[in-house]
Amino acid sequence: MAQVTLIGNLRQFTGGETVLSVDAKNVRQLFAKLGALHPALAPHLEQGLAVAIDGQIYQDALFQEIGPDADVHILPQIAGG
Amino acid sequence: MQETVKKLTPEPEYKIIGTRPQRPDGVDKVTGRARFGADHNLPGQLTGLVLRSPHPHANIRSIDVSAAMALPGVKAIVTRDDFKDQGSEFVPAGEMLINYRDVVRNVMARERALYEGHAVAAVAALSPSIAKAALKLIKVDYEILPHVLDVDEAMAPGAPILHPGMITAGMDPAPKRESNVAKRVEFALGDVAKGFAAADVIVERHFETKSVHQGYIEPHACLATVAEDGQADIWVSTQGHWIVRAHCARLLGMDISKIRVTATEIGGGFGGKTVVYLEPLALALSRKAGKPVKMTMSRDEVFRATGPTSGAKMRIKIGATKDGRIVACDGELKYLAGAFQGSPVAPGCMCAFAPYDVDHVKIVGYDVVSNRPKVAAYRAPGGPISGYAVESVIDELASKLKLDPIAFRLKNAARQGTKAAYGPKFGPVGLVESLQAAQSHDHWKAPLKVNQGRGIAAGFWFNIGGETTVSIALNEDGTLVLMAGTPDIGGLRASLCMMAAEELGIGMDAIRVTIADTQSLGYNFLTGGSRSTFSSGMGVVEASRSIVKQVCERAAKLWELPTDAIEYVDGSVRPAGANAGKHPPMTLKQVAAMAGKTGGPIVGSSSINAHGAAPSFGVHLCDVEVDPETGRTTIIRYTVIQDAGRAIHPAYVEGQYQGGAVQGIGWALNEEYVYGTDGKLQNAGFLDYRIPVASDLPMIDTVIVEVPNPAHPYGVRGIGETPIVPPMGAIANAITHATGLRFQSLPMSPPKVLAAIDAARAVGDVNFKLKVA
Numbered sequence: 001m002a003q004v005t006l007i008g009n010l011r012q013f014t015g016g017e018t019v020l021s022v023d024a025k026n027v028r029q030l031f032a033k034l035g036a037l038h039p040a041l042a043p044h045l046e047q048g049l050a051v052a053i054d055g056q057i058y059q060d061a062l063f064q065e066i067g068p069d070a071d072v073h074i075l076p077q078i079a080g081g
Numbered sequence: 082m083q084e085t086v087k088k089l090t091p092e093p094e095y096k097i098i099g100t101r102p103q104r105p106d107g108v109d110k111v112t113g114r115a116r117f118g119a120d121h122n123l124p125g126q127l128t129g130l131v132l133r134s135p136h137p138h139a140n141i142r143s144i145d146v147s148a149a150m151a152l153p154g155v156k157a158i159v160t161r162d163d164f165k166d167q168g169s170e171f172v173p174a175g176e177m178l179i180n181y182r183d184v185v186r187n188v189m190a191r192e193r194a195l196y197e198g199h200a201v202a203a204v205a206a207l208s209p210s211i212a213k214a215a216l217k218l219i220k221v222d223y224e225i226l227p228h229v230l231d232v233d234e235a236m237a238p239g240a241p242i243l244h245p246g247m248i249t250a251g252m253d254p255a256p257k258r259e260s261n262v263a264k265r266v267e268f269a270l271g272d273v274a275k276g277f278a279a280a281d282v283i284v285e286r287h288f289e290t291k292s293v294h295q296g297y298i299e300p301h302a303c304l305a306t307v308a309e310d311g312q313a314d315i316w317v318s319t320q321g322h323w324i325v326r327a328h329c330a331r332l333l334g335m336d337i338s339k340i341r342v343t344a345t346e347i348g349g350g351f352g353g354k355t356v357v358y359l360e361p362l363a364l365a366l367s368r369k370a371g372k373p374v375k376m377t378m379s380r381d382e383v384f385r386a387t388g389p390t391s392g393a394k395m396r397i398k399i400g401a402t403k404d405g406r407i408v409a410c411d412g413e414l415k416y417l418a419g420a421f422q423g424s425p426v427a428p429g430c431m432c433a434f435a436p437y438d439v440d441h442v443k444i445v446g447y448d449v450v451s452n453r454p455k456v457a458a459y460r461a462p463g464g465p466i467s468g469y470a471v472e473s474v475i476d477e478l479a480s481k482l483k484l485d486p487i488a489f490r491l492k493n494a495a496r497q498g499t500k501a502a503y504g505p506k507f508g509p510v511g512l513v514e515s516l517q518a519a520q521s522h523d524h525w526k527a528p529l530k531v532n533q534g535r536g537i538a539a540g541f542w543f544n545i546g547g548e549t550t551v552s553i554a555l556n557e558d559g560t561l562v563l564m565a566g567t568p569d570i571g572g573l574r575a576s577l578c579m580m581a582a583e584e585l586g587i588g589m590d591a592i593r594v595t596i597a598d599t600q601s602l603g604y605n606f607l608t609g610g611s612r613s614t615f616s617s618g619m620g621v622v623e624a625s626r627s628i629v630k631q632v633c634e635r636a637a638k639l640w641e642l643p644t645d646a647i648e649y650v651d652g653s654v655r656p657a658g659a660n661a662g663k664h665p666p667m668t669l670k671q672v673a674a675m676a677g678k679t680g681g682p683i684v685g686s687s688s689i690n691a692h693g694a695a696p697s698f699g700v701h702l703c704d705v706e707v708d709p710e711t712g713r714t715t716i717i718r719y720t721v722i723q724d725a726g727r728a729i730h731p732a733y734v735e736g737q738y739q740g741g742a743v744q745g746i747g748w749a750l751n752e753e754y755v756y757g758t759d760g761k762l763q764n765a766g767f768l769d770y771r772i773p774v775a776s777d778l779p780m781i782d783t784v785i786v787e788v789p790n791p792a793h794p795y796g797v798r799g800i801g802e803t804p805i806v807p808p809m810g811a812i813a814n815a816i817t818h819a820t821g822l823r824f825q826s827l828p829m830s831p832p833k834v835l836a837a838i839d840a841a842r843a844v845g846d847v848n849f850k851l852k853v854a
Contacts, residue, residue, distance in 0.1 A: 007504040008268055008427070012253040048171065048178045052505035056792070058692050059545065073504035076266075076427050077178070078543040080610025080802050081295075081352020081458035 276409025276441025280400025299348025321607020388457020472810025511724025534819025540806025559670025566605030611799020693792025745808020
């Protein structure tokens with residue numbers, strides 16, 4: 001299972017939990033499973049977040065593959081100037 | 082001679098990548114032919130002008146435009162009543178998440194004017210003089226409210242509230258009382274208390290930076306026209322014309338397909354042209370008047386009504402062991418967002434400690450509204466502010482530990498596998514290589530004279546990819562038209578042309594690059610986040626490879642061979658081996674001439690959401706001389722060293738490095754928004770808002786470090802933002818080493834430095850070391 005770390009303010013929607021093990025093959029499945037586990041988190045997963053999979057940051061990539069032992073971080077989206 | 086490009090991996094045998102061909106946009110720019118935002122005109126166009134609030138904070142009781150409308154020559158007036166209110170809804174459109182509730186209020190004030198310069202009405206008239214006269218006839222009944230400008234005052238209990246009912250997000254439990262703090266963010270790693278317990282030396286300091294403007298030379302300008310059938314056109318100086326289209330469609334209730342936006346040549350943006358100001362107004366006026374409307378901001382309006390970046394107050398605390406290992410970092414950042422929420426405090430938090438490998442980190446940020454113009458992105462938004470504070474503390478720690486500041490940074494530098502303070506692990510990054518390049522640079526070893534000091538600082542930016550469409554058409558004569566959708570603000574056309582030429586094995590002269598309008602190409606996210614060469618470059622490579630594939634298929638048909646028996650080499654197709662027959666090579670030109678008869682036009686396209694962007698780290702070296710009698714700081718030598726991944730056109734990369742350094746020099750030494758107690762901006766012009774000019778500066782030397790990004794076909798990283806992150810820290814550290822005094826507030830302008838010199842002399846500060854000749 002992928003180890004998922006929630007970065008920033010997301011912990012307030014998971015009762016303080018920041019590290020979770022989730023069985024998900026891609027980002028879409030990850031969001032669905034996290035949303036089911038923590039319904040308060042679900043609306044915040046829909047936009048404004050990026051997902052780092054083994055160090056590589058993906059933005060708006062619902063079908064990006066997640067390996068079985070991937071190190072996943074969910075963090076705010078990045079933009080720039 | 083100092084090496085200027087450090088290649089740290091074996092260089093592939095490129096023919097064009099890494100060379101310095103003449104800039105394709107150069108001739109038009111130096112001859113004046115290039116058409117910027119205000120250079121576009123249509124027959125019968127009207128002049129649009131904006132009436133702006135003279136008050137920093139006021140309820141708008143009523144707006145009476147009847148006298149202005151009655152003025153001969155006035156064709157249309159728009160106010161808040163012409164824009165449908167938008168609910169609070171955050172959508173990913175533009176530079177980052179935006180709330181259309183705020184966007185509609187920023188382009189045209191509704192219940193309140195929230196800053197001096199806030200748009201209250203707009204007029205379209207036959208001439209500028211008539212429009213100006215009409216503005217004077219608009220009667221606005223204001224109820225003046227107390228205002229607040231300072232971040233601490235805005236956060237204090239009892240402060241004037243800008244948005245009644247605003248409750249701070251990100252607090253658990255949520256506060257019960259409204260405030261000007263829109264959001265609290267927190268990033269944490271490990272256990273900072275445990276980390277500080279292991280520290281031998283701890284430095285904790287407070288810092289302040291002021292609001293500074295992006296300072297693009299070309300003011301905002303657009304021309305809009307709405308036809309009788311509702312089809313609209315906008316020509317605008319912007320970093321993202323698909324974003325302009327999205328915002329205008331939303332604010333004016335129009336279908337996206339009815340708005341065509343053309344990005345004009347752009348005279349600087351730096352993040353400040355990722356949002357809309359005039360465009361919805363011009364469109365609304367044109368729709369009302371039935372005529373084209375042209376709007377151009379004055380410099381005064383640019384300063385008063387468009388986004389500067391945040392001013393901030395910060396606390397930074399870092400602990401290290403006596404052998405020079407950083408063990409804990411802690412910080413609190415309070416960023417001014419301007420009149421509406423959305424300061425770059427979150428990326429400021431994420432960037433702050435990113436250059437360092439630290440197990441225990443905690444940083445908290447506050448996004449605070451005040452009666453200033455809403456901030457907009459400015460190169461590496463948020464990063465330079467926190468970077469200045471962190472790099473100042475890092476320098477002080479190195480001094481206290483009696484360590485060389487580069488050696489100290491090298492000992493703690495982030496590298497491949499380091500867990501970034503904001504969570505994920507870094508892939509291949511070039512901070513160590515950049516620090517080593519600084520260490521071996523002759524600048525670092527050069528002697529200094531009396532009253533001179535040398536500073537160093539590191540900096541970081543994430544870089545992004547994003548939605549991108551590119552199209553390349555092979556013309557019947559073998560030349561190509563390349564269409565991209567990310568406005569060229571830093572050499573994009575040249576870089577894309579070079580990547581296509583490299584892929585296709587032809588000369589750059591055969592390829593003409595156009596920034597397409599929104600009707601001519603699929604969606605493109607804006608030019609920002611240092612993404613355009615990375616993302617559009619990926620698209621160009623994919624589209625070029627599609628062209629190659631199609632050309633091989635056409636040759637295969639002609640030669641009656643399987644496609645895999647054809648190879649494409651140096652702009653020609655030929656049989657792939659001895660068994661494939663004896664056909665003479667066909668050039669791209671020959672295949673193009675036959676395209677109609679062999680299957681039709683050959684077009685390669687790419688529509689991607691580009692992933693794989695890689696961070697860029699930079700290191701700046703700066704020498705200053707401080708005048709003990711005036712407090713004036715002169716930059717006497719400056720070197721930028723940064724990992725570019727791979728420099729497609731090194732001269733443009735050097736230009737980005739130099740430009741970032743120069744803007745940072747202005748931010749460090751002179752630039753600031755100065756407000757009176759009346760809440761009005763006092764220096765809304767380049768005479769009083771002092772940006773650096775050529776005579777203020779030495780040649781900015783550059784070293785391009787190349788640690789290729791494995792996720793890009795040519796190893797590209799974004800490079801446009803990182804160069805503005807280190808300058809303030811490097812200059813502050815240099816001034817400290819010249820004077821013996823540490824400056825914790827920007828800008829380090831002559832009056833501020835002189836006051837510190839006088840104070841040091843008065844108390845006999847033993848650290849003070851300036852000498853009067």
